[in-house]
Amino acid sequence: MNGKDLLFLMSDADSELIEESEIVLDTSKKQTTNQILILSIAGAVIVGLLIGITLFLKTSMKSKTPSDNNLKLEELSCIIFLNNEEDLEYHSADAADRTRYGLSSDISDVKLSQSDIGDYLGSVSGIKNNSREDIVGKKAYHYSKYPESKSIIIVDIEGSYSLFCSYGYTIDVPLGNSLNDAFAKYGLPEKGVKIEIYNHSDKLVRTITEKSDINKLICIFSDCRNIGYTEQNRRLVQAWHDSYDNDYVYLDEKTGSISFKDITLDERSQKGSSSEKQAGIETGVETGVETISEVSRLPIEDMANELWHKDSLKLIIEVEEGFCIILNYCPVSKTISAFNGAFDLTEEKTESINSFTE
């Protein structure tokens, strides 16, 4: 069985899973004014009831805290920020994180004790998921067993908790600056534990754990300057021109983004698809189809993506705290994308990076 077979097989996926995700699709449709009105009224009623119930519980039950051995852990998938650490993103802990922290991979088995909660850190100040705004402002506690990993638990409404792990810093590298400061924030190269290299199909091609190799790679990237996405896009467009000798792909100077000409297959054939076909063969573009005539049948966007992602790599640098930095290496544009920028690579650096995958 291969990936395509599995993709087909997913048609027979569990009905519950299909229905669950279909419901979300339905709710994303535009709501009519009436629906909004009904929802608003229902919301107001619910809020009223909640306030009433809360007041009742406050007066009748005074201090209701969960018992030490029965703290409920819930899973939420969203990215949060703390009000005192706004440059750090926290993602909900997945199974791998839970294993790392010695918790069961099954969320229902997780038992936290009151002492695990540790120190009060602050409150949730922002959230990268529209549907989870209800936890903004809730108290965030340190998960005391793993202070070095900066994992935290978030107090949720009815005495249940959600575990989040710090994922990485939100770093902006100004144009012209190097990656050095961003790396320094992660304690690199000293704190580098591992670098995983994946090819353009997300297949792991190499894992580097040797300290000297990690240092060497970090050193290659450190002084690369941020040239910005517009310059990167300009290079990608140039690569298209060099390969296909046409202007179907061009740079929108206003926005700095790449645009594609709306051109039909027939028009492409008339306008001399021979160069297109020939270029496809010469550059060894992996199109998924093999014959010359079929190369030109691919949409321009797909042809461009094939060209640009050829030999591209994804490097995941893991540091001691468990943070991960993702770098996307694009040899076609001689750039590496990371954080908020595209960083320039010299010919020499490109060769050095390639030597790590040979």
Added chain:
Amino acid sequence: MKIADSDIVDMFLKRNEDAIRITSERYGSRLRSISFRITGNIQTAEECENDTYLEAWKRIPPSEPRTYFMTFLSRIARTISINRIVSDHRLKRFAYVEELSSEMEQCIASSSSAEKELDAKLLLESISIFLKKQSKEKRILFMRRYYYLEKTSIIAKQFGYNESSLRSILFRLRKELRDYLEKEAII
């Protein structure tokens, strides 16, 4: 009066051709939308929608999907739509299916899976068990990507992620799924 799904299925069983018209009125736009998300082409999506009714007509009976009629139709529409992309390379989405196939490959790629004949039913059951252990949102993200074949840019927008974060989440999910399938000796 709204006709229940089970009544529509009864009409199929009785070979009443109104069943197709009613199905189309009720579920046509949803099926078209499923197909459009996969094929990226409205005309093809309409053709796939019509093929879905014909296929449902052929499958009922023996199938009697009284309690899961829409899911039954959605599965057919999905399969027909992917088949169209694979059989017709001119469609814009062909390379996209290749990309998704490559992502799915990571879930089942292991040192032993090359020689192993995978039991499709067992594999699907295990994937379901794995997904049900995940948070609801992760389950939906996975299904949106690998059942509805939606682009990460669209899913990211709807769920409030940036695209690279979403790709990381999906990447980790696929890795976890592969680990789980290996642990359970499925692959």
